[in-house]
Amino acid sequence: MTAFVNSIQEILKARHSGLHLIALEVTSSKTELAYQEVKIKLGEDGNHKPMPPEESEYWIELARNTALNKTWGDLKPKEIRNISKCLWYSSTSTPLVLDDKFLTPLIESCQKNLKKRLCAILIDGYLSNYKKDGQGIKLLGKWLAQTVTVWDWPWADRQKSFSLFDNDDAPRVISDIIMKSNDSLEKVLNDCGISGNRLSVGMGSYAFLETLKFFRKNAESLSTGNTLFYLKRIQEWSVADGKSFSYPTLKTTFIESLLLPWVNATPDEKIVNQTLGLLIDFFGDPRLGGASWILVNEDAMRIIRGWLVKRALAQFLDVVDELALDRQWKYRRAFWMAYYNKGVISDAWVAFAGNGASKAREIAKRHKDNSWLSFGNLYGSGDANHAVLILRIGDLIIADFSHMGKWRIWKAVSNQKAPKPYEKQYDRYDIMHGNADHEGPHLPVDGWQRKVEQVIANATGIKLMMKEYMPR
Incomplete structure (x- = not known):
C-alpha cells in the first residue's frame, strides 16, 4: 500500500x-x-503508443462487422476503446474515421459508454491526426468540444482557452497564444495539449503552419525586436524535441516563410544573421546543394543567395582585415562592396589558408552562426594568412587574392581554367597559373580599381563611377 x-x-x-x-x-x-487513472484525471492521458498492425486489423474487422450487422449495443467498453484507437489506421482499407456511416454510430456508442479514459483516447486520435476540413474531423471535434466539458479536468480548460476542438479556429488560436506568450515554449505546448508525440503531427503541425503563414505575411511590418522574438520562438518550436527539425513535410514552406517577407524589403542585419544561421543549421548551405533546397521558390533562393554573397564578402574582408595591411585593405572593401550594393554579384565564395579558416571558425562560434563555416580551403600558399575571394559578375569569374596578391579575371564561358565558386579545395598555384584573361597587382592602392572596373564594364556592361568605389 x-x-x-x-x-x-x-x-x-x-x-x-x-x-x-x-x-x-x-x-x-x-x-x-x-x-x-490519475493521468486521466489530470488530463495527461493520450500520447498512446501505436497499436501493432495485426492487432489493429483485428479491431477494425470487428468494427466493420458491427457496423454491417448494426450490433453496436453488443460492444463492451474495452472493445469500444480499442476500436477508437484504430480510427485512423490504414493499410489496404479506408480508415474508419472517413466513413460517416461508421463514425456516427461509434460516437453514439461512446456517448452511451462515456468515460474519461475513452474520451482521452479519442482526444489523442483527434489531435494526432487532425486535418483542417478533414472528413470525420468536424464530426468528432464537435462531439469532443461538448463532451470534454462534462468533467472538471484540463481538457475542459483547453477547449475554453484554445478552442481546441473547433475545427476551423484551433490551429490559429494555438499559434497566436504560443507566439505571444512570454512563458517557455515547453509550458505553452503542454498547456495547449500538443506536446510529446502530438507536437509534430496533426494539430501541432497545423498550428506551426499557421505561425509560418503569419510570419511570412507580417514580418516586414514588425519591429526588429518583435521579428527577432518570433524567429527565436519559431526556432525553438521547430526543434522542440531537442534533436532535429520536427516538421519534415514543411521544409519548403518553412524556408520560404522565413525568406519571402524580404522580397521588397531589407531586414536588419540581426534578422539576416539569425535567419541564415537557422536555415543553414537545419538544411545546409544552399550554395553547396542539398535536397532541402530543390523545391524552394526562386524569389526565396534569390534572397538567401544575396545574403550569402554579402556574408562571403564579410568573411573575406573582416577575416583578412585582421591579417592584412590597413593601408591597402580599405580600398578592397570599398571596391567590392560597391558591386555588392549594385546587386550584380551573383556568386561569392572564400577560400582560406590555415589562419583565416581558424578566424572564421572563431567568429562562427562567437556569434553562434554556422553560416561563417561555409568556405573553401586554400592550400599551397606558403602563408597561413592568405585567402582568395572568388566572385561571379555577369559572365566573369574574378579571383582576388589577399595581401599583395594579384586580381585575376576569366571569361567563364570560354576559359575552362577559371576557378569555380563553392569548391571545397583550391590550389593557389592553379589559380595563379590558370591563364586568366586579365590580371594585375593592387598597385597603386588607389589606382588599380579603374582598370578592374573597365574590364568588368567592357565584358558585362556594368559600370561604376569612381565616387561609388573609392573609400570616403
Missing part, C-alpha cells in the same frame, strides 16, 4: 511543479492502474 501511495504522491508532485509527467517505476498492477 505504501508503494501505491508514494506513486500517487509522485504523480501529483510532478503535475503540481508544472513538469511533464515522466514514466514512474511501477511495482504492481494495482499501482499501474492507479497511475493511469
Whole structure:
C-alpha cells in the first residue's frame, strides 16, 4: 500500500511543479492502474503508443462487422476503446474515421459508454491526426468540444482557452497564444495539449503552419525586436524535441516563410544573421546543394543567395582585415562592396589558408552562426594568412587574392581554367597559373580599381563611377 501511495504522491508532485509527467517505476498492477487513472484525471492521458498492425486489423474487422450487422449495443467498453484507437489506421482499407456511416454510430456508442479514459483516447486520435476540413474531423471535434466539458479536468480548460476542438479556429488560436506568450515554449505546448508525440503531427503541425503563414505575411511590418522574438520562438518550436527539425513535410514552406517577407524589403542585419544561421543549421548551405533546397521558390533562393554573397564578402574582408595591411585593405572593401550594393554579384565564395579558416571558425562560434563555416580551403600558399575571394559578375569569374596578391579575371564561358565558386579545395598555384584573361597587382592602392572596373564594364556592361568605389 505504501508503494501505491508514494506513486500517487509522485504523480501529483510532478503535475503540481508544472513538469511533464515522466514514466514512474511501477511495482504492481494495482499501482499501474492507479497511475493511469490519475493521468486521466489530470488530463495527461493520450500520447498512446501505436497499436501493432495485426492487432489493429483485428479491431477494425470487428468494427466493420458491427457496423454491417448494426450490433453496436453488443460492444463492451474495452472493445469500444480499442476500436477508437484504430480510427485512423490504414493499410489496404479506408480508415474508419472517413466513413460517416461508421463514425456516427461509434460516437453514439461512446456517448452511451462515456468515460474519461475513452474520451482521452479519442482526444489523442483527434489531435494526432487532425486535418483542417478533414472528413470525420468536424464530426468528432464537435462531439469532443461538448463532451470534454462534462468533467472538471484540463481538457475542459483547453477547449475554453484554445478552442481546441473547433475545427476551423484551433490551429490559429494555438499559434497566436504560443507566439505571444512570454512563458517557455515547453509550458505553452503542454498547456495547449500538443506536446510529446502530438507536437509534430496533426494539430501541432497545423498550428506551426499557421505561425509560418503569419510570419511570412507580417514580418516586414514588425519591429526588429518583435521579428527577432518570433524567429527565436519559431526556432525553438521547430526543434522542440531537442534533436532535429520536427516538421519534415514543411521544409519548403518553412524556408520560404522565413525568406519571402524580404522580397521588397531589407531586414536588419540581426534578422539576416539569425535567419541564415537557422536555415543553414537545419538544411545546409544552399550554395553547396542539398535536397532541402530543390523545391524552394526562386524569389526565396534569390534572397538567401544575396545574403550569402554579402556574408562571403564579410568573411573575406573582416577575416583578412585582421591579417592584412590597413593601408591597402580599405580600398578592397570599398571596391567590392560597391558591386555588392549594385546587386550584380551573383556568386561569392572564400577560400582560406590555415589562419583565416581558424578566424572564421572563431567568429562562427562567437556569434553562434554556422553560416561563417561555409568556405573553401586554400592550400599551397606558403602563408597561413592568405585567402582568395572568388566572385561571379555577369559572365566573369574574378579571383582576388589577399595581401599583395594579384586580381585575376576569366571569361567563364570560354576559359575552362577559371576557378569555380563553392569548391571545397583550391590550389593557389592553379589559380595563379590558370591563364586568366586579365590580371594585375593592387598597385597603386588607389589606382588599380579603374582598370578592374573597365574590364568588368567592357565584358558585362556594368559600370561604376569612381565616387561609388573609392573609400570616403
